Amino acid sequence: MRGRPLLLLLLLSGLVLVAGMADVWVDLHSPRFVVHHHSATLRCDHNIDPQALYKVVFFKNAQRIMKYVRERDPPFELYNITGAEINLMKLTPTSITLDKMDFTASGSYACEVAIETPLFYSKVSRIHELTVIVRQKFRPKIKIKHKKLTSTEYLDATCQSTPAHPPPHLTWFINNEKVDERLTIPHGTTTAHRAHHGMQLSVTSSSLHFPLSSLTLFPNQTVDITCLSTIPSYPSNGEGFADVQNHTISVNVVRIEPAPTQLPVKIISSDPNLSAQRKIDRMLIALLLFACHFISESINSV
Template identity: 25%
Template sequence: MNRHLWLGVTFVFALITGASCLRDVRLEVVPEVVQRGHEVIVRCYYDVEKRPLYSVKWYRGKHEFYRFSPSEFPPTKIFNISGIDIDLMNSNESQVTICNVDFGLSGNFSCEVTVEAPTFSTAFVSKKLTVVSLPQGRPTIVLERDRYDPGDVLNANCSLPASKPPTRISFSLNNKPVGSSMSKPRKLDNGNGGSQTDTGLQSSNLTLTIQPSHYSNGQLTLRCIAEIPGIFSSTSEVQIGTGLREPVPERVTSENGCPAGTMLSLFVVCLSLVHLLLR
């Protein structure tokens, strides 16, 4: 076997051997959806099959922020990346704990595992992190009034604290969907004939003409459902009364069908005539 063929066979064998010495390499982000200001753990699992480990590197996007190299001292190295606050006491050769996460960390996290010479085989895996800000508290429903009759126009507003991503707000009347939309920042009058955005609230409006079919046993229950699919859900409801309109009083009549007002007038006339005759 000539020298070049031998080198080629050796190289291929090294590749095959190196490829087989890295198994079950995977990445876990806990939790994958994390509340802003909380911590997240990025775990890198790997099996080097008793081969010497050269390094494990962690990345956010294209930027390396943490490295574990057992042959170096100290074995851990932190790279200064804006927005990544590492808890070194809870980070090691298989995981990195990041504190006080912010929206800028949403995106792909990766780990790169490399075994020692002669092969320096490498495996690279990724996982996505989503940083959210969930609403604090339940939705609040506001109505123009608390009683409605068929034919009346119902105007309702549902609001709750701001969130990222925005919350989807939907309405139901007696468990039947009647409206759904992405929430919008609530507008407030700024006192100068205009409006300003209240960034602390998000809301959605409902305008609906009440129909007899909307009632269930004479009752109306309006429900507001606030959702971030797969992440957050909260519901509030109000009971709406009926009979807003005051009844129109019927005309009072005497037994013989004459209006009561007419009888009173005749009585007054008779008294006047008697008074004239007695004079």
């Protein structure tokens, strides 16, 4: 009987604690892309009091790669990880650094935090995808049939990226304005004739069919065409592109003025009275001029 109040107090404390754990958050902070043979630091962020933190575990593809348990000796326990080396000098209870990352280090990563007292509770972060990449060595190549066009023609061009992994994404720009994708024709990816440390690289191709009449052009204007080649297709939040190359060429466009819609027309009045009045006026003017001439001749003869 004497132990029941204490037991009840512990149970109530546990319920309060479990209810409070609903406000606990944990997040794995890691780069989305890592260049082949470079390093990456994975950090397990959380809002648990460091004094209450009991355990932190890092996972790759749902398999443990590192476990930290407070007050154990040693506190760290490392597991096998393919495609990378764990940097022991940079190891902390909430972070792990992977060196010399190979392509097999790509995968799904997550972390877990836990408390032990008064009741055991743990929470796992969302899965974070990490990909080891090979950057493009050169800018993409733009090919165009004619570098001088008229404003009534279509601009037709093709672009191909240089080899990379994963395949780059191509985006077209005209005068620094993104082109509507409905005016582009993606040709997909093809395997390149080279590999990087056993990884087969790929190239991406795309075509452009753009009506120059949609532009506001000045006489003999130069139009800039840009092909942007990136990994990934959109920049990551806070990180930008993992790899980016671009190529710009200029095309001379001759503006053609539109033909007139109708020829000049002489307007003739359809009012017969007005036409007759004009004839009378012309006759009176002729008679007046004749009279003036006659008077002048008479004066001279005198």
